[in-house]
Amino acid sequence: MAVWKMSGLSDTERAECAKILKLMSKGDVLSLSDTVTNKLIVVEHVKEAVETILSFTKNAEEFLRRKKVYRELIFKYLAKEGVVMPPNSEKHQLVKRTLELWSSRKVVPAETDKTRQRPSTETASDSTKVEAGFDPLVLGQQFCQWFFQLLNSQNPSLGQQPQDWGPQHFWQDAKLRLLSRTGSEQMDEFLGAELVNLRLLALTRDERLVLSPNLDTQGLKVLTSPHGLVLVAVAGTIHRDEACLGVFEQIFGLIRSPLENNSWKIKFVNLKIRGQDTLGGTEVAAPSLSYNSTELQLLCS
CATH class of the missing domain: 3.10.450.50 (Nuclear Transport Factor 2; Chain: A,)
Structure with missing residues (x-):
């Protein structure tokens, strides 16, 4: 059976989803890879699993709502990004805030797109x-x-x-x-x-x-x-x-x-x-x- 890549993630979403995956245990990452591909692709290493998850995820919301992407993981991710949420926030509230954060970052075009360059703030x-x-x-x-x-x-x-x-x-x-x-x-x-x-x-x-x-x-x-x-x-x-x-x-x-x-x-x-x-x-x-x-x-x- 042929397996098609379904990824609808933007470059920004891929990068941010990867940050969350780094916070997960090896077992959870491998398990999530099995879930995303319906066990049609077998991976042995975390790096392979991460790439597979990112490639076969349809959209950012689907990723964030996965059972293995625990509420605590999203809360910790947002804190690292400087977004503080009430500790008793429910998962759906954290998902909503994360999607808003990513949406605000998606408006910045790729550096190679010189014809439509918009403002790009840098770090530090x-x-x-x-x-x-x-x-x-x-x-x-x-x-x-x-x-x-x-x-x-x-x-x-x-x-x-x-x-x-x-x-x-x-x-x-x-x-x-x-x-x-x-x-x-x-x-x-x-x-x-x-x-x-x-x-x-x-x-x-x-x-x-x-x-x-x-x-x-x-x-x-x-x-x-x-x-x-x-x-x-x-x-x-x-x-x-x-x-x-x-x-x-x-x-x-x-x-x-x-x-x-x-x-x-x-x-x-x-x-x-x-x-x-x-x-x-x-x-x-x-x-x-x-x-x-x-x-x-x-x-x-």
Whole structure:
């Protein structure tokens, strides 16, 4: 009987599924290979099994819903990718969040596709560099993935190697406006790259918070101005250890730096934090932005 490859996975999905497979035991990987191919292909080594699973998986959701892809594995994978979910999340919620994460990454074309090149952020200190001519929404998604992974890596409770956080990612006259509603309301402002950098760093390094952005259409908006300012607004949840403490809304103003290879740097940050006690029982699993486009446009002017 002929066996046909059924893979409908994109390059991004193949790479991310492979990361999850690396978290699995050898026995589970070999068993999953048998399941995916209905035992029509016999493999002996994990490397063969991984390639077989990726080649014969019809789509990403099918892979994630397999019994051998345990809830705990997806939870651990998301944590490694800088996406923090409530510890009591059910598997279907973790699958949904993972698919959203992969979908946001799929919009970046292959490097060889020069004719339709879109912005491509890189890792570490060059992560805010993008190509000229860009899709603002893609820039917003990539910026948020970079920023929150970078900031959350400073949290010692996550056990990650801290990444290259610092004032170099901000303009010298950067401004942070922090509004906190946790019982009482408090407004603080910080001026200058060093102070803005240190206050945001304190959220994760000292207060041990983890900020998890919602990058779907309800949680992310991106606007541009004719003067080169890109406004990225995102909502998300705030966690400490296993507790969800509340929600946040964060607005970034980004401007290119022509003296630094056209990297995008942060001009201003407006951060609004609301504790659980101020939400009145509102669902916080995937918070939405409360700002409308008109309010955001005013910040662009």
